[in-house]
Amino acid sequence: MTNAYRWVQWNRHKRVYDLWVAGSCAAFLAVFVGVTMATHRPPNDVSPPIILIRAFGVLAIALLHVILLIGPLSRFTDRLAPLLYNRRHLGVTMFLAALAHGALSILFYGGFGVRDPVSAMLRTPGSFASVSGFPFEILGFVALLILFVMAATSHDFWLANLGPRLWKSLHMLVYAAYGLVVMHVALGALQSEPAPVYAWLLGGGVAAVAVAHLAAGLKERRRDASPARALSGWIEVKRARQLEDGAGLVVVCPGGERVAVFRDGDAFSAMSNVCAHQAGPLGEGRIIDGCVTCPWHGYQYDPASGQSPPPHTEKIPTYELRVEGDRLMLSLEARAPGTPIEPARFGGRSAS
Amino acid sequence: MDVIGIGLLAVGGYAAIGAVFAAVFLARGVGAIDPAARNSPGRVRLLWAPGVVALWPVMWSRWRSVRKGARS
Numbered sequence: 001m002t003n004a005y006r007w008v009q010w011n012r013h014k015r016v017y018d019l020w021v022a023g024s025c026a027a028f029l030a031v032f033v034g035v036t037m038a039t040h041r042p043p044n045d046v047s048p049p050i051i052l053i054r055a056f057g058v059l060a061i062a063l064l065h066v067i068l069l070i071g072p073l074s075r076f077t078d079r080l081a082p083l084l085y086n087r088r089h090l091g092v093t094m095f096l097a098a099l100a101h102g103a104l105s106i107l108f109y110g111g112f113g114v115r116d117p118v119s120a121m122l123r124t125p126g127s128f129a130s131v132s133g134f135p136f137e138i139l140g141f142v143a144l145l146i147l148f149v150m151a152a153t154s155h156d157f158w159l160a161n162l163g164p165r166l167w168k169s170l171h172m173l174v175y176a177a178y179g180l181v182v183m184h185v186a187l188g189a190l191q192s193e194p195a196p197v198y199a200w201l202l203g204g205g206v207a208a209v210a211v212a213h214l215a216a217g218l219k220e221r222r223r224d225a226s227p228a229r230a231l232s233g234w235i236e237v238k239r240a241r242q243l244e245d246g247a248g249l250v251v252v253c254p255g256g257e258r259v260a261v262f263r264d265g266d267a268f269s270a271m272s273n274v275c276a277h278q279a280g281p282l283g284e285g286r287i288i289d290g291c292v293t294c295p296w297h298g299y300q301y302d303p304a305s306g307q308s309p310p311p312h313t314e315k316i317p318t319y320e321l322r323v324e325g326d327r328l329m330l331s332l333e334a335r336a337p338g339t340p341i342e343p344a345r346f347g348g349r350s351a352s
Numbered sequence: 353m354d355v356i357g358i359g360l361l362a363v364g365g366y367a368a369i370g371a372v373f374a375a376v377f378l379a380r381g382v383g384a385i386d387p388a389a390r391n392s393p394g395r396v397r398l399l400w401a402p403g404v405v406a407l408w409p410v411m412w413s414r415w416r417s418v419r420k421g422a423r424s
Binding site for chain 1: 356357360363385386388389391392393395396399400402403405406407410411414
């Protein structure tokens with residue numbers, strides 16, 4: 001958060017997460033290399049550098065699919081929250097795997113000639129008019145450049161200095177990189193691979209990404225299409241009494257504004273649904289250690305005031321709640337960011 | 353020179369200018385555009401270096417507007 005920049009904002013959860021990611025990647029590489037060597041005996045053996053190139057390439061594309069699927073799927077289940085949290089580190093890991101794949105390919109295929117390796121690699125004979133002879137290396141190279149820019153600007157410094165809109169636009173380029181990677185594999189590795197299983201895997205991955213994004217988009221659209229009805233500047237928070245302790249829900253106001261309502265014991269509080277960090281959906285987060293915690297990167301806010309705990313300085317708008325009989329009502333008027341508001345309670349009774 | 357040669361030359365030239373700019377910017381300019389970066393240790397600045405190389409025109413523009421604002 002905006003106090004002083006640190007190299008990596010590790011906490012216990014992020015360290016465990018990173019250890020899991022590193023361990024899983026190492027295990028994946030070891031299994032891939034082992035299985036490839038076991039199944040490619042002479043005279044059909046594959047040289048070790050090529051096995052490593054393939055292993056890093058498959059790891060990178062598998063991680064890219066995981067990264068692209070976490071966001072939309074987490075709209076349907078809370079179980080993916082641990083993966084969504086700290087997704088940036090997963091993105092940097094994916095870039096490092098892609099970089100290893102690219103660097104090994106450039107050195108192995110372009111490093112033995114008179115030309116410089118990058119130039120030699122990109123000038124591999126081929127034709128843009130041919131599917132089997134398409135110079136797919138160029139697609140991978142451009143994708144790697146995009147992934148580099150994204151990994152290089154993943155630190156909080158960049159979000160603060162580029163601004164959320166430019167930063168987000170830049171990072172939406174992941175979809176362009178994904179398209180290039182899919183074409184790189186389809187026009188490259190799949191052309192020399194006789195077994196159809198790899199084509200099915202790639203096709204299945206593309207279909208899964210497309211379907212998950214469509215389904216999440218439709219869900220959001222349905223929620224936005226049925227905003228709560230306002231009565232004198234107040235709207236009812238439906239399902240408030242069914243809310244689990246520590247959980248949140250998103251209320252769509254008549255103007256389209258989204259407000260996150262949280263339950264902490266028998267107290268209900270409301271704040272903007274938009275995290276001050278990267279506009280993450282706060283209402284899909286939970287109350288952890290007494291603070292509303294963003295599901296994307298763990299930014300925290302006091303539920304009653306919308307302020308990050310000291311020494312952090314982020315503030316978001318808060319909203320007034322009041323109880324009318326059995327109903328929880330939300331004011332449509334946003335208070336200035338960081339304004340403390342007394343939580344609402346159901347007449348001193350437990351809400352459930 | 354073919355298209356690939358021109359493309360690689362453009363990328364290389366852009367990165368070379370970016371590397372020179374990054375060295376100056378991270379030593380003198382980063383604290384001007386972002387007060388929170390003033391006391392950042394060297395390894396944090398090193399982490400920003402690849403991004404400055406990639407986006408040097410943006411950072412150059414930010415630095416220039418801050419300097420212009422400070423003068424006026």
